Every structure is written in structure tokens, then in C-alpha cells.
Amino acid sequence: INIFDNDELDGRPLDTSDITLTVIDIEGALASGFIILNQDPNSENFGAVSVAPGTPAGVYTFDYEITDKLDGRKDRATVTIRVTDPVDPEFDDCRESASFVCEENSFNVEGIYLSDSFGNKIESERCDFGSSSEVYVSVSLPNQFENTRFETRLLADLFIGDSQVPVKISAFLGTLNPNQENQIIRVISDSFLWNCGDVLSLRNILLIWRDNEEILNPVCEDYESALSECADEIKVQSPVINEESCIDAGRITGRIVNEQTGQPISGVPVVLSKADRSDGLKMIAITGNNGRYLFENLVFGKYLVQVQEANLNAVKGLFAASASEMEVTLDGCVTQADDFSYGTSNRLHLSGIVWYDSNGNGQQDEWFDANDDGQVTLNDPSRGAIDIRDWEWFDLNGDGRYDGPENYGELNIAGFGNSQSSNIKVNGPNGLDGEAMISQSGYWNKVIPENADFGDYTAQLVMDNFLNESAKNIGETGLIKTLPNLRVADFNNVRVDIQCGLTTPEVLTRELSRSIKRHIDLHFGIRCHEEFVEIIANDDEFGEHFVSFMGTLGNILDNDLLNGNPVTPDQVDFEFTELDGLIGLNIDENGELSLLIPGINPPGTYQLEYVLRENGFPENFDRASVTFTLLADNVDLAVEKTSNGVEIFEGDNFEYTVTVTNLGETNATNVEVIDILPSGVTYVSTAFSSSDNSVDVGIRVEGNRITYTIPSLSAGTVLTLTIFVQADAINGQNPLNITNQVTVSSAEEDFDMSNNSDVDSNVVNAFFIPNVITPNGDNKNDAFEIKGISKFASNDILIFNRYGDHVYEKSNYDNSWDAPGQVAGTYFYIFQGTDAAGRMHEFKGWIQVIKD
CATH class of the missing domain: 2.60.40 (Immunoglobulin-like)
Structure with missing residues (x-):
């Protein structure tokens, strides 16, 4: 076996890394070497128990205690190993x-x-x-x-x-x-x-x-x-004895067993009383490891055996398979009662306690001080059944405590019941009603019928003469005391504080006069009492952030409470017990959480856990979680390209305009713009401008492929690239179609790829010499403009009138002649251009000059 197999921590199977182990080997079972316990916390078999070969037959026991490393809570258990001679009950008969x-x-x-x-x-x-x-x-x-x-x-x-x-x-x-x-x-x-x-x-x-x-x-x-x-x-x-010798010393015994496993259930209180439910004999016994209870020294007669189910129901989660009480007739030295069977159940269930509230505060903080010594006395169940009036506390789980949900039903809470009638009325949906009796210990429970509906149920305590009499009887004992150092109910986040305050008005008014000069009745009363101080750590949701986020997530203390008021950092201390693999988290002593390193944590939802403790009272604590989501950084880069619709002739210098915009909400990094120039166009240079002056652009030219690199383009930034190019000379007189494509990308995921590329189309026209100009100052055809003149490395032009007079002559003509000082009419030109290869080309023709 492994001693940890059925142990739990906060309702979950025990993780041995969360606890420390202490072994108590009073009987020397481990010291003898017969029983072997693996006590190495680093071993895979930590907690395993084995029996050494040759171990003598017998019963071996040892105790162990586990301690929660986080808050020091402890619990104790006993390991019992029965070593027998070889048997085989399954062998064929x-x-x-x-x-x-x-x-x-x-x-x-x-x-x-x-x-x-x-x-x-x-x-x-x-x-x-x-x-x-x-x-x-x-x-x-x-x-x-x-x-x-x-x-x-x-x-x-x-x-x-x-x-x-x-x-x-x-x-x-x-x-x-x-x-x-x-x-x-x-x-x-x-x-x-x-x-x-x-x-x-x-x-x-x-x-x-x-x-x-x-x-x-x-x-x-x-x-x-x-x-x-x-x-x-x-x-x-065996010895023959006279049955009459035990008429006044008879015994009643029986067992409580687990219906599902058949195993005995230890540590269950059982009460014996007269079957006629009259006052008088009331004994309480605790079942042993064999699940058996025993009542001795009984006179012959009829008795009522009742299982006290508070601990079974609330702690062990077990419920009666049939009845929880039975009548037994004792007419011999010993009577064996039928087994009480208990098991798990999915039925609806209501339960509670009825106790004598001696201080009237509505809180169950009393106990029955049977020996009137002012201290909670531990009863020893191994000494057999006792009068129920001597019961103060049975430590059923061996943890040394009587408070808290794990010890429910161990303490005599000054509870009382009524064996004559039912005082609990239960009502539920669709007219459901029922009733329950209150046990001798004050515990009552009601299992709701199997086919009942979900909804609101009520439990009502109905007083009658029998219950009134029981209340009077226990109240008159004078043995009901308020518990010392109470750990309240089932919360870790509550402590008891002593508060002192006025019991009289804070301001008292009296009149002094000529006739009355003195008052001696301005009394202020002060009383100290116990008050619950509750600490509440509420879960935090810090929203969604991008992976590249760096800054404050939130403050965990903003919604936490101490005694109903917002906490301040000087009142509490906190400790994170789970960071969910998060890196680069800064935890400020004031409760503020910040991410220091952007981009280091992968996308996903992170859930952190922390414990909030009251300063000076570390046992008063609560737990909460912090949740936030890191989203994968995404950008929306868009690119547009245009040659602005210009008319292009071979040899012309023109420009493309490329506009890159970050439409997303996060910065784009390692942005790359690739422009593939078409054949027939030669790259000259690039200029750029940006709405963000910090933008830097790198340029790499490889043939007709120009690559622009931008290390960072922040959200909302617009970058404009002006690309200067020249149209190459074309062969023949047919125009050349040119198509230019540009793309943009970044290191981040772009969630809209539809705008990550653009295309511009235009036409390169062949060399062309016009034959009409209208120099009238309207900026339309005012000058003699030879289209595609830039295709020649150098040129010369001569213009003369119809009389052969030279009116204009120029080398490297720049398309500026607008017939200044000349009359309208026909003129003639000789144009000579030398190409890049040194070949000379001559063109002759006429020009019609039209003037208004």
C-alpha cells in the first residue's frame, strides 16, 4: 500500500510535494524492521509500505502526520497492518x-x-x-x-x-x-x-x-x-456458564460498514437509549477499527441504537443505506445487532444542528463542559461507552482539533434532541413536505425523495413541549460554555477578534442650573466581545494585452476586503503560489503587477494564484486568482503604388509614389517593402517622408528589385516613398506597357493580407516630334517639345524660317523654344541626337507656329 493513496488536500488527491511527513512509531512497528515505510520525499515510492519476509503474524500499527507546507495545517492518521499465516479463502472446496x-x-x-x-x-x-x-x-x-x-x-x-x-x-x-x-x-x-x-x-x-x-x-x-x-x-x-449471571451485565454490539466496499467504518459515534424513548439511560460509544461498537453492563430489555450521523454525512460523505436506528432486545449475555450500512449517495440532503445558544449571539460557539473545568476535555473512545452527559470531545480523525469542517460532529456542541416527536419541517418545490427528528446530539438530517425537483427548500424548527423540556434540562445544568480560541465554521479567511465598545450612548446630555449644580449619573458602559474579522481575496481579471505589451496589468488589492473594507498594503501580506510559467512579471509590494519584458511570453491565457494574509494574523487568510490574456501581436500593413498617371516617353524621367500605412493597433517591426521595377525602366534614386520622424529606411538595389527595410513602423504611421526612374529607349515605334508591383510585410502576423500588395500600370511611348505649337501663354502646347528627347545623350537643333534665316540654334535642347519674336507661320528644323552608343540620329521637319 501507499499511505498517501487516500489522503487529500483541500478536497483534491494529495500531492506529496505539498506536504512534509512525520512518523510516530510508538509501538515500534517500523523500528522492528518488520514493517518498512519509504520516508524519502524524493523517491517515486515515497509513502509506500511493505512487509519484510519472515515477519511474525500479528497486528502492526504506526501513526503519521502530514503538514501543509503552505500554511502549516496538519492531520494525523493510523496505519494498521495485519500479518497472518498463509491462507487462501478463494481455494475450491x-x-x-x-x-x-x-x-x-x-x-x-x-x-x-x-x-x-x-x-x-x-x-x-x-x-x-x-x-x-x-x-x-x-x-x-x-x-x-x-x-x-x-x-x-x-x-x-x-x-x-x-x-x-x-x-x-x-x-x-x-x-x-x-x-x-x-x-x-x-x-x-x-x-x-x-x-x-x-x-x-x-x-x-x-x-x-x-x-x-x-x-x-x-x-x-x-x-x-x-x-x-x-x-x-x-x-x-468451552466453559459453561449460567445465563442468569449476566442478567445485569449484558452487552449489545454491532457494526457499521461501508455498503459499497464491505469495509468497516471506524470513528462513528453510536448512542444507546431505552426503546421507550424515555429519559434516563443514554450511552455513547465510538466504533473501533473493526467498525464495531459495544455497550456493556446492561439489564435485559429493549433498547434503541442510534447512529450519530453528523460526521458520517458532513465529513465522510456517507449516508444510511436504510435505517440509522434500530430497536434491539437484550435477553442474553450478548446481543448482536444487525449491521448499519452506509455509502455514498447522489440524493438531495438537508441537515443541521439544534443547540442551546447560551450567549444568544446566533453563532454556534458553545460546548457542553461536562466536568465543569472550563476546558474542552478529550474523551478516550478506547475506554468504552460513556454516559452521554460525560461527553465533551471525541477526536475522531486524530488531528488534535475540534473546530473546522473536518471535525464536524466530534464536539458536544450542547446539542439536544427530542425522541418523542419530529420538530423539523421541510418544504420544497411542487408542494413537497417532510419532517425529521432531532437526534440525541442535536443533529438532524433529511434525505429528499428521489424524484423531487431542484429549487428552494426551507427547514423550519417547530417547538413543542418535548423539545422545550429538553432545552430546559440542558440549560439548567449550567455546563454550557463559550468555546475558547474558536476557529469558525468552514472558512480559513475568518478569525475571532476581541472588540470593545460602548454599551451606553456616546453622548449624554444633562442640564446644570442654579438649583441643580451637579450630576453624578453620566456613566459610560464598555463591553468587550468577540467579533469575526473576515479577509476576502477576490479574483482579478486583468483583460487582454498584446504579447508586445509592457506596463502595468493591474493591482490585486483593489478589490480585496478586510472586515468589509478595502484593504491597504500595510494591513495585509500576499504571496503568489502559482505564476503559470509567466516570465518577466514584476510584483510590487503594494499589489501592482507589471510586465517588464515585451514579447517574451507566448500568447495564451494566464491564471496566477495568490494567498492574502492579514498582517499579524497569518492564520487569517484567503486565496484568489489573477487572470489575463496575452494576444499574439498583429498588424494591418497596407501599401499603395502609383506613377500618378503621367504620360511617359522613352528616355523620360518620372517617379513612382509608394505609400505604406500601419492600420493596426500594434507596432510593426522588421517591415520590408519590395518594389519590382518593370523591364524598360531604370532606377535612379529614392526619397521618403513619414508622419513619424523617427522612422528609418534602408535601401538595397539588386537589378530591378529594390528592397526597403524599416526596423519599426508604429501603429498609425504613414510612410511615403518617392522612387525616381527613367524610361529606357524602346525599339521601333510601338509603345511599351510597363507594370510595377510592390509588396509589404513585417515580422508580425498581418491579419488582412488583401492590402499587402499593389500594382501600377503605364505605357512608355516612342520618340515623337510635334509639328504644331500655340505659344499663347495658356501653358498648353506653348513650346516646341520633342517627346522622348532624353533618350539621347546629347543633341543639337537648328530652326530657320521659310526664307532660310536661322531663328534658333542650341546644343542639348531642353524643349523650351516657343518662337519668341517670331511671327506665325511655318518654320523648319534639323534635330540631331547622339545616343549612348555614340551613334548620331538626324531628324528634319516643319513646325507650324500659330499665334492669335
Whole structure:
């Protein structure tokens, strides 16, 4: 087993990294070396218990205590290990096999002895009773048995007293020696009850053996049976006593078991009273490890046995499978009551307590001080049943405390009940009604019918004469006291404080006059009382932020409360117990949380947990969580490109305008703009401007591919790139279509890719010399403009009139002649251009000058 397998911390399976272990080995079970406990917290088998080979049969126990590393809470438990001789109760009953023939008895059964509830042999002849699952049998074997001892088995039926239901015996006898008398074997059987004077007998005995150790999982046919006793009865007479001797010393016993597992339930209070429900005898006992309760020294008569279910229901989560009380008739030395069965349940359930509220504050902070010593006295359940009026506190879970939800039902809370009538009325949806009785300890519960609806239910306490009388009786004892150092109910976040205040008005008014000059009655009363101081840590939601966010998330203390008021940093201390893998978090002593390093944490929802403690009172604390979400940074970059619709001729210099805009809410980094110039266009240079003066642009030219790099483009920034280019010379007179594409990208995810590229289309026209100009100052065709003149590296032009007079001559003509000082008419030109290869091209023609 592992001792931690069924342990819990705050309702969840125990994580051993959260606790420390302390072992209490009072009986020396571990010190003996027979029982081995792995106490290494770094081991995978931490908490594992094993039994050393050769460990003697017996019961071994040790205690252990676990302590919560976070807040020091403790709990204690007992480990019980029963080591038995080899048995196999699941082995087939070979007595039913036809392969075995009964022969003359060849071995002797010389005695049968009982064992007590601890498995110890009872050897003295005494009048007693009890329960057991073990007996001792004294046997002798003959010589011929000598070589057949690999495995020997005894099968028999054990009858106890007048019972006609046998207890099946199945035991190994491999450790016995031939020709030796009175060899004692310890036999494990089903549990049975024995009484004073019972006759024990073995019947239907079969002794079988085998000498082949290679057989795995043997069956009956693998055994020999030359030695057998099939029918004769072997009796051992226990002391015979007179039943009349226990008329005033009878006993009632029974068990409480888990319906689902069949295991006994320990630590359950059981109350015994007269069946007529009259006042008088009221005893309380606690079930032991075997789930058994016992009431002794009883006169014959009828009794009522009641299970006190408060702890079973509230702590163990177990509910009665049928009844929680039964009537028992005691007419012999001992009466075995039927088992009470308990198990888990999904039924609706209401419960509560009725107690004597001696201080009238409406808080259950009293206990019944049975010995009137002013202290909560621990009752020892191992000493047997006690008068219920002597009960103060049974430590059912061994944690050394009586307060808190885990100890519900342990303390005598000055509760009282009414065994004559039902005082609790329950109402629910659709007219449901019911009632419940209040137990001797003041606890009541009501299991709602299975098909009842969900909704609002009410529980009403209805007083009657019986309950009034019970209240008077307990109140008149004068033994109801207020608990010291109370840990209230089921909250960690509440402590008790002593508050002092006025019991009289804060301001008293009196009149002084000529006739009355003195007042001696201005009294102020002060009384100190207990007050609950509650600390509340509320969960925080700090919203959504981008991964690149750096700054304050929020303050965890803003919505936390101490005694109903907002907390201040000097009143509390806090500790984060879970950071959910978050890196770069700054936790200010005033409760402010900030992210210091942008982009270091992956996107996702983070849930942090912290404990808030009151300064000076660390036991007064509460827990809360902080939740926020980091979103993946995303941008929306858009790009547009245009050649502004200009008319282009070969050789012309023109420009493209590229506009890049960050439309998103986060900054874009490592922005890259790629412009692929079309064939027929040559890159010259770039200029840029930006709405953010801090923007820096890098340029890389690789042929017709121009790459612009921008390290950072903040949200809302507009960047304009002006790209200067020149149209190349074209072959022939056909125009050249040019298409230019630009794209933009960044290191971040762009959530709208539809605007991340743009295309501009235009046409490069062939070289063209016009033959009409109208120099009238309207800026339209005012000058003699030769289209595509820039395709030539150099040029010369000569213009003359119809009389052959030279009117204009210029080298590297710049398209500026507008016929100054000339009359309208026809003029002639000779244009010579030299291309980049040094070839000269000559063009001749006429120009019509039109003037108004």
C-alpha cells in the first residue's frame, strides 16, 4: 500500500510535494524492521509500505502526520497492518470433489482455541464474548506425512454455539512436523461472533497435500487425500456458564460498514437509549477499527441504537443505506445487532444542528463542559461507552482539533434532541413536505425523495413541549460554555477578534442650573466581545494585452476586503503560489503587477494564484486568482503604388509614389517593402517622408528589385516613398506597357493580407516630334517639345524660317523654344541626337507656329 493513496488536500488527491511527513512509531512497528515505510520525499515510492519476509503474524500499527507546507495545517492518521499465516479463502472446496474418499481418521485435532479481536490466542478458560476472524487449532500428524509437506491444506467447517451456519476454514499446514503433538496452527476465517459458554466444533474435515512445487494455481485434482476425516465431529467444550449471571451485565454490539466496499467504518459515534424513548439511560460509544461498537453492563430489555450521523454525512460523505436506528432486545449475555450500512449517495440532503445558544449571539460557539473545568476535555473512545452527559470531545480523525469542517460532529456542541416527536419541517418545490427528528446530539438530517425537483427548500424548527423540556434540562445544568480560541465554521479567511465598545450612548446630555449644580449619573458602559474579522481575496481579471505589451496589468488589492473594507498594503501580506510559467512579471509590494519584458511570453491565457494574509494574523487568510490574456501581436500593413498617371516617353524621367500605412493597433517591426521595377525602366534614386520622424529606411538595389527595410513602423504611421526612374529607349515605334508591383510585410502576423500588395500600370511611348505649337501663354502646347528627347545623350537643333534665316540654334535642347519674336507661320528644323552608343540620329521637319 501507499499511505498517501487516500489522503487529500483541500478536497483534491494529495500531492506529496505539498506536504512534509512525520512518523510516530510508538509501538515500534517500523523500528522492528518488520514493517518498512519509504520516508524519502524524493523517491517515486515515497509513502509506500511493505512487509519484510519472515515477519511474525500479528497486528502492526504506526501513526503519521502530514503538514501543509503552505500554511502549516496538519492531520494525523493510523496505519494498521495485519500479518497472518498463509491462507487462501478463494481455494475450491475439495470436499465436494468425488475424487476424495473418506477414510479412517489418521490425524488428531486436540483442541480449538478462540482469538480475541486483536488476533491473540485466548488460552485461559474464562467467560467472555467477542468477535473474531481467527481461531487456533491444535493438531498432530503421523510419520507417513513426513515427505508430503510441500503444501498441506486443512478444509473444515467451524460451528459456534447453536449456530447452524458454519464458518469455512481453509488453512495451510506446511509448517507442521510429523509425530509432534499439540502443534498450534492459526486459521483465518470469515468474521464470527462468540459468546460465553459456546461449544466450538469442527465438522466435515478434509486433510489434503501435494509435493509438486512446480504446479501454479493448483486445483483439487492436484492433491492427495489418503489422510482424511470427512464426517466425524470433533468438539471442544468451552466453559459453561449460567445465563442468569449476566442478567445485569449484558452487552449489545454491532457494526457499521461501508455498503459499497464491505469495509468497516471506524470513528462513528453510536448512542444507546431505552426503546421507550424515555429519559434516563443514554450511552455513547465510538466504533473501533473493526467498525464495531459495544455497550456493556446492561439489564435485559429493549433498547434503541442510534447512529450519530453528523460526521458520517458532513465529513465522510456517507449516508444510511436504510435505517440509522434500530430497536434491539437484550435477553442474553450478548446481543448482536444487525449491521448499519452506509455509502455514498447522489440524493438531495438537508441537515443541521439544534443547540442551546447560551450567549444568544446566533453563532454556534458553545460546548457542553461536562466536568465543569472550563476546558474542552478529550474523551478516550478506547475506554468504552460513556454516559452521554460525560461527553465533551471525541477526536475522531486524530488531528488534535475540534473546530473546522473536518471535525464536524466530534464536539458536544450542547446539542439536544427530542425522541418523542419530529420538530423539523421541510418544504420544497411542487408542494413537497417532510419532517425529521432531532437526534440525541442535536443533529438532524433529511434525505429528499428521489424524484423531487431542484429549487428552494426551507427547514423550519417547530417547538413543542418535548423539545422545550429538553432545552430546559440542558440549560439548567449550567455546563454550557463559550468555546475558547474558536476557529469558525468552514472558512480559513475568518478569525475571532476581541472588540470593545460602548454599551451606553456616546453622548449624554444633562442640564446644570442654579438649583441643580451637579450630576453624578453620566456613566459610560464598555463591553468587550468577540467579533469575526473576515479577509476576502477576490479574483482579478486583468483583460487582454498584446504579447508586445509592457506596463502595468493591474493591482490585486483593489478589490480585496478586510472586515468589509478595502484593504491597504500595510494591513495585509500576499504571496503568489502559482505564476503559470509567466516570465518577466514584476510584483510590487503594494499589489501592482507589471510586465517588464515585451514579447517574451507566448500568447495564451494566464491564471496566477495568490494567498492574502492579514498582517499579524497569518492564520487569517484567503486565496484568489489573477487572470489575463496575452494576444499574439498583429498588424494591418497596407501599401499603395502609383506613377500618378503621367504620360511617359522613352528616355523620360518620372517617379513612382509608394505609400505604406500601419492600420493596426500594434507596432510593426522588421517591415520590408519590395518594389519590382518593370523591364524598360531604370532606377535612379529614392526619397521618403513619414508622419513619424523617427522612422528609418534602408535601401538595397539588386537589378530591378529594390528592397526597403524599416526596423519599426508604429501603429498609425504613414510612410511615403518617392522612387525616381527613367524610361529606357524602346525599339521601333510601338509603345511599351510597363507594370510595377510592390509588396509589404513585417515580422508580425498581418491579419488582412488583401492590402499587402499593389500594382501600377503605364505605357512608355516612342520618340515623337510635334509639328504644331500655340505659344499663347495658356501653358498648353506653348513650346516646341520633342517627346522622348532624353533618350539621347546629347543633341543639337537648328530652326530657320521659310526664307532660310536661322531663328534658333542650341546644343542639348531642353524643349523650351516657343518662337519668341517670331511671327506665325511655318518654320523648319534639323534635330540631331547622339545616343549612348555614340551613334548620331538626324531628324528634319516643319513646325507650324500659330499665334492669335
